[in-house]
Amino acid sequence: MSPSNFIFGLFFLSTATVGSAKLAIAGEPEAARQKELVHLVRQDCGSCHGMTLKGGLGPALLPENLRDKPAEGLAATIYYGRPGTPMPPWKAFLSEAEAAWIVDKLMTEFPQ
């Protein structure tokens, strides 16, 4: 093994480790599932929050609207709903980790 190959091997190992550690923390859904979740948010959450997430009968869900709100509370709102408002619980269709992933994307930049 040449030195350069060895270095490359080390580099590969370290990025792979970092990648999997991140996966474990964020519970990032797989690519196909991410696509489903994005479709769910834009189309079905969009019934009330707008397809562009600028709001409708429900509030706007753009990063500037969510900035001051705790991510955990937002994820709980998706998962359990919010009694007294029309926001229903979505727990039959996604996991808590997926709700957290949606919040994370909403707070930064939601995919098209």
Add this chain to the structure above:
Amino acid sequence: MRLLLIAFFALFLNACAGPQLRGTSDLGLIIERASGHVTLINTTARQPYARIGGLGDLSHASAVYSRDGRYAFIFGRDGGLTKIDLLEARIVKRIIQSGNAIGGSISQDGRIVVAQNYTPGGIKAFDSDTLELLSEVPAEFAPGHFSKVVGLADTTGNKFAYALFDGGEIRVTDFSHPRQPTTQKFPAGKQPYDGLVTPDGRYYLAGLFGEDGVAMLDLWQPEKGARKILENYGRGQEKLPVFKMPHLRGWSVAQGKAYLPAIGRHEVLVVDVATWKEVGRIPVRGQPVFVMARPDGRQIWVNFAFPDNGKVDVIDTLAGKVVHAFEPGKAILHMEFAPRGENVWLSARDDNKVLIYNTENFAKLGEIPVESPSGIFFTSRAVRTGF
């Protein structure tokens, strides 16, 4: 002489090439919610004939028609109001009238188009010729608090009835003097989510989300105030989650009865329009969104909220039960009947198609490729009150 003949012939050809005359009663449009386009269609040919773009955010867009059925006024989610000429297949005029809109309506005399807005909460009246702003009525229900407006419907005398989601009121604004409108206010109940005017223009109903019941106002005797019908239809049972708000319009009335979606129950509620008493409830396969009568009132077609939005149930009003249940496609968002009801057109959003069915034998007649279709609006709406 020869030259003269040629000139004459050219003139004759020119006349032939002039615009073909045609009526508008079998035309319509399909909203393509994601791409800001509308597809123009013909219900006789059952085919599209043009496509127009540049209409902005059309998620939850709706359309109303001028009295002659030639012009469509399209209300976009982003506050866009676009006037389209169906014969020339072009945009006549487009304005941005608010920040967040939910629909609109046109006056009895066809001169005023009114938009209903979430942000800023209220309604705005426009000249239907020029789209010039005539007046604006904010939905202020407490000092400094403006409500989202839902359920705007035209009624007789250039009056418009609507409800305030946050304010819990029904309001009736009279645009007889379009620049000096007057408004009456009626307490209605918790969180009205949509409304309808009966086809005769007499009653306004506002469905309530925050409580079991429907608020009803007799527009012929508004001094009597709004009252509740179908009170406590949920019988205190816990509601099922509602993943999409139902929609109400005058199409709910058939054969002297109103067929209304229950909230948080997989049922269609049946009310006698003479007594406003519940006379039945029909179990269906999900949370109803659109409960639409075929123009003759013999059938009621029902589509559903997520996750049952691939299903459609058909109720026979004579039998009082579902007689046909099927899964025509992915995400059936809207339905529209041919003017006299022999066919129905269904938007299958996630199939990128509009499907056409025979309503008598439920056979599929065809389909049209359309990108992410939602609302379908035929010009037959032009002559109906409350559409």
